Amino acid sequence: MKRLMVLGILIAGGGLSLTLRAAQQAAQPAPKVVEVEKVKDNLYMMKGGGGNSAVFIAAEGVTVVDTKNPGWGQPLLDKIRSVTDKPVMRIINTHTHGDHVSGNVEFPETVDIVTHANTKLLMEQMNPVTGLAAPPPGPNIFQRNNGKGLPKRTFTDTMTIGSGNDRIDLFYFGRAHTGGDAFVLFRPLRVLHTGDAFHTRDLPIMDANNGGSGVEFAGTLAKAAAALSKDVDTIINGHNPTTTTPADLKTQSDFIADFVKFVQDAKKSGKTVDDVVKTWKTPANYAGYAAPTEARIRADAQVVWNETK
């Protein structure tokens, strides 16, 4: 009897502490876990907390492509420490969106930051993204950090950084996801980071607010595929959980071209954006493509509509 009572108290006590623990966990933000995938011996894809980051370890030090959402810069730096002791020398941001640039402010002041010239202007503004909810009013993340994390160097068409085994080439092929999408080629490794110009196999954001274009998007990707396919085996995408290939980049270009034609045909035949939202379906020949949300179809259709005379 006594033993039973003791057991009962233990169980009750255990239940209480479990409840307390659950309450504590609910009050705490989820832990920020950066996942690592080795792409080459000295190149990693780091996932979670926003866009995919690339971490390139060269003789002189580390180059990081894209730095994730606010609060994810330090977890990313910690994860980089788990794969190399070399110093982080530079950040390259593929484009202006908050889930690719916000971690910049958590990197040391000494780190070089390189973007396309248009992206530097856009990062100074951090405009709302077409089709997404506007950010809270007030100063943006770079203004709140007195300009820390903004680009220090820019390019317009191409830029080469380093040489030999350390060489990185940056390219701009025109308007697509934004007006400043950089393609980052780790030339000796034959790996390309496309940012959100090729985010994943799905209808992309066409961010007209930040210089992006629906009508020009597919052509920009086709140009990138034509220029770089011979130098690339592997693509790190802005958000795809696995790497893709230049053939996938070409397919994404075709997919977007098909969507744009559908919208333009609808406009020419006197239909409406609502009609497009009701009738457009991912064509069956695009295997592995996600079905976009109605909101995404509507936002993109409107961008293409506005650009079509």
Ligand SMILES: [Zn+2]
């Ligand atoms: Zn983006």
